[in-house]
Structure formats: C-alpha cells, structure tokens
Amino acid sequence: MKKFTALLCGAALAFSAATCSATVANDKIALGGIRPGMTQEDLIRIAGQPDEKTVDHEDWYYYNGFKVEFDEDTGLIEKINTRYNTVATPDGVFVGYNADILTKIYGTADKVKTKHNETIYTYYSDDYSCEMKFKVIGGSIVKITCEFND
Numbered sequence: 001m002k003k004f005t006a007l008l009c010g011a012a013l014a015f016s017a018a019t020c021s022a023t024v025a026n027d028k029i030a031l032g033g034i035r036p037g038m039t040q041e042d043l044i045r046i047a048g049q050p051d052e053k054t055v056d057h058e059d060w061y062y063y064n065g066f067k068v069e070f071d072e073d074t075g076l077i078e079k080i081n082t083r084y085n086t087v088a089t090p091d092g093v094f095v096g097y098n099a100d101i102l103t104k105i106y107g108t109a110d111k112v113k114t115k116h117n118e119t120i121y122t123y124y125s126d127d128y129s130c131e132m133k134f135k136v137i138g139g140s141i142v143k144i145t146c147e148f149n150d
Contacts, residue, residue, distance in 0.1 A: 022121045024106055029130040029146045031066060031080045032087030036130050036148045038077045043068060071148075079147035089132065096145060101137040118142075124149060 029035060033046050043061065050061035051069075059070040065086030071078040085094040091105045102109065102121055111122040121134045128149055135143035 013078050017079075018068075023110065023126050023128075024132060026125045026127060026130065028090045029125050029132045029143060030090050031082060031146050032063075033090075034068060034080050034144055034146075035078065036079065038075055040070065040075065040077075040131050043077060067137070079145065081143060081145040083145075089144065089146075093134075093144070094143070099139055099141055099143050102134055102141075 010113075027035065034043055034148075038046075040061075047063055050063055052062040054060040059072070059075075061070075062069045065084030066080060066082035068077055069079040070076065082095060085096045088094045093101060093105060099119075099121070106123050109121040110124045111120075113120045117137055119136045121136065123132045125131065131147060133143075133145040133147075133150045134141050137146075
C-alpha cells in the first residue's frame with residue numbers, strides 16, 4: 001500500500017509539473033518602459049510626444065519604431081508592439097534576437113502557435129491580465145507585442 005501511495009503521489013507531482021506555466025511578472029510585460037494599463041500621461045512622460053497620432057474610432061500613437069494603442073472605453077494603453085530593434089522588454093529582448101533567448105530568459109512559453117513559417121510564443125503575466133507575444137520567423141524574433149489578455 002505504501003508503494004502504491006508513493007507511486008500515486010509521484011504521478012501527481014509529475015502531472016502538476018508538466019502543467020506549470022512560465023508566467024512573467026506584471027511589470028515585465030512592457031516595451032521601452034511602457035506597459036498595458038498606463039495612461040496617456042504616463043506614456044508621454046516616458047516616451048515624449050509621439051511622432052504621429054491617429055485619432056479616430058481608436059487612438060494609436062506612433063513612435064520611432066513602435067506603436068501604442070489605447071482602449072477606447074478606458075483611455076488606457078491596451079497594446080504596445082514593435083517590428084524594430086528600437087525598444088526592448090525590461091529583460092533586454094529586442095526584435096532581431098534569436099528565439100533561443102526566450103527560453104533562457106522567460107522559460108517555456110505558456111502558449112506556442114505555429115502557422116506556415118511563423119511561430120508565436122506567448123507568455124502571460126502573473127495574474128493573467130496581460131500577455132507578451134514574440135513572433136518568430138526563421139529562428140529570429142520579428143515582432144514583440146505586449147497587451148491586455150482578452
């Protein structure tokens with residue numbers, strides 16, 4: 001009976017370890033110091049005035065190499081993304097880096113989706129309110145997105 005109980009406990013531990021996710025601290029879901037949930041005032045204090053604004057049904061601010069989108073209901077930053085190496089995550093990940101860096105810094109992705117020649121690695125924040133996505137083509141990061149998790 002003791003062997004069976006030990007075996008059952010070992011199986012439960014192995015199963016729980018297999019289902020663990022690599023969540024990232026909320027303050028690490030950011031680009032260039034800008035995080036989802038910040039205000040426009042926070043953005044301007046950190047990044048200055050945008051190079052370009054689009055103000056219609058949705059507000060988008062364009063900066064040198066990255067775009068910030070606002071939630072139309074709350075006015076808070078909803079999404080930040082870049083296809084350029086002008087801004088990095090708080091852990092120093094830039095567009096252009098080899099995708100191997102993701103596992104070294106963040107661990108195994110919470111979600112991996114491959115379609116055609118691209119793979120999206122998704123990491124969720126501690127409370128699952130935000131996510132950070134890395135689009136990879138040919139082994140290199142080509143886009144980074146930080147946004148609220150819908």
